[in-house]
Amino acid sequence: xxxxxxxxxxxxxxxxxxxxxxxxxxxxxxxxxxxxxxxxxxxxxxxxxxxxxxxxxxxxxxxxxxxxxxxxxxxxxxxxxxxxxxxxxxxxxxxxxxxxxxxxxxxxxxxxxxxxxxxxxxxxxxxxxxxxxxxxxxxxxxxxxxxxxxxxxxxxxxxxxxxxxxxxxxxxxxxxxxxxxxxxxxxxxxxxxxxxxxxxxxxxxxxxxxxxxxxxxxxxx
Numbered sequence: 001x002x003x004x005x006x007x008x009x010x011x012x013x014x015x016x017x018x019x020x021x022x023x024x025x026x027x028x029x030x031x032x033x034x035x036x037x038x039x040x041x042x043x044x045x046x047x048x049x050x051x052x053x054x055x056x057x058x059x060x061x062x063x064x065x066x067x068x069x070x071x072x073x074x075x076x077x078x079x080x081x082x083x084x085x086x087x088x089x090x091x092x093x094x095x096x097x098x099x100x101x102x103x104x105x106x107x108x109x110x111x112x113x114x115x116x117x118x119x120x121x122x123x124x125x126x127x128x129x130x131x132x133x134x135x136x137x138x139x140x141x142x143x144x145x146x147x148x149x150x151x152x153x154x155x156x157x158x159x160x161x162x163x164x165x166x167x168x169x170x171x172x173x174x175x176x177x178x179x180x181x182x183x184x185x186x187x188x189x190x191x192x193x194x195x196x197x198x199x200x201x202x203x204x205x206x207x208x209x210x211x212x213x214x215x216x217x218x219x220x221x
Contacts, residue, residue, distance in 0.1 A: 001141060001142070001145040001147065001155070002155055002158075004141050005138045005139075005141040005142050005155060005158075005159050006138075006158065006159060006162055007138075007210075008134055008135070008137040008138035008141065008159075008207055008210075009134075009135065009138040009158075009159035009160075009162035009163045010162050010163075010165075011134040011137075011203040011204075011206060011207045012132055012134040012135035012137075012138060012162075012163040013162060013163050013164070013165045013166045014134075014166070014199055014200055014203040015128070015166050015200070016192040016193075016196030016197070016199070016200060017128060017196075018042070018128050018129070018166050018167055019166055019167075019170065019185070019188065019189065019192060020189055020192065020193075021038065021113060021124055021128060022035060022038060022166075022167050022170045022171070022185070023170075023182075023185045023186065023189050024113045024116065025038050025113070025116050025121055026170065026171075026174050026178075026181070026182055026185065027182060028116035029116070030116075030117075030118075031174065031178075032174075032175070033118045034116045034117065034118055034121045035121070035170075035171050035174065036118075036171065037118035037119070037121040037122040037125070038121035038122065038124055038125040038167065039125060039164075039167050039168065039171050040122055040125060041121065041122040041123060041124065041125020041126040041127075041129070042125035042126070042128065042129040042164055042167050043125075043160075043164060044125075044126060045125065045126045045129040045130060046129050046135070046160050046163055046164055047160060049129075049130075049131045049135060049136070049139070050135075050139050050156055050159070050160050051156075053131070053136055053139040053140065053143065054139055054142065054143040054152070054156060057074070057139075057140060057143035057144060058143055062074060062143070062144050069219060071144045071218070072214070072215045072217075072218030072219045073215065073219065074140055074144070074215075075137075075140060075144075075211050075214050075215040075218065076211065076212055076215025076216065076219065077215075078133055078136055078137050078140060078211050079137070079207070079208045079209070079210070079211025079212035079213075079214075079215055080208070080212065081133045081136075081208075082133035082134060082137065082204045082205075082207045082208030082211060083204070083205065083208035083209070083212070085132075085133050085204050085208075086201050086204035086205045086208060089197065089200060089201050089204070090201055125167070129164075133204065133207065133208070134203060134204060134207045135159075135163050137207050137211050138159045138162075138163065139156070139159070142155050142156055142159065170185055
């Protein structure tokens with residue numbers, strides 16, 4: 001249970017956009033407070049998602065042996081959602097410069113990072129860490145396992161931290177070595193601009209395929 005949930009949580013941490021925004025905030029006029037507020041927003045949204053999903057799944061009784069089919073049906077559904085998300089990213093065309101869609105996209109991103117402040121950074125953290133199929137997959141593994149409160153709580157905490165590594169590690173690195181971390185993040189972001197979309201699609205395809213296979217096997221066993 002733990003390894004499966006941790007694997008989905010690590011896939012959920014794959015977020016080129018979240019890392020790009022972190023780089024911008026660490027290069028702002030007040031990097032420590034702004035980046036910390038950004039992480040705080042991300043932590044809040046991730047915890048709300050984890051606890052909310054777990055409570056809903058447990059309330060539906062999906063961890064009970066009698067709910068075998070619905071439990072694996074949920075995994076199948078989340079897997080389909082992950083593959084649908086991957087298909088959307090693959091088929092979505094990047095709008096050409098000058099089009100209305102491109103202007104709207106730039107406007108939205110600009111509002112997240114223009115004139116960085118702790119308040120806007122907090123909102124950005126909440127927005128960028130809205131529930132994803134991969135993180136929901138991690139939570140459902142924990143929620144449908146027949147474990148006690150202690151094991152469930154610790155596992156939920158671990159997958160939450162793993163899903164947030166994309167912002168926790170840069171912040172920790174900056175607090176320890178500001179200049180070196182900023183320089184390295186700049187290099188990483190250049191690479192992510194070229195390959196980030198592909199990496200994101202692969203992560204969703206892996207999670208979706210694993211969940212669909214698990215769901216089908218569970219429903220047919």
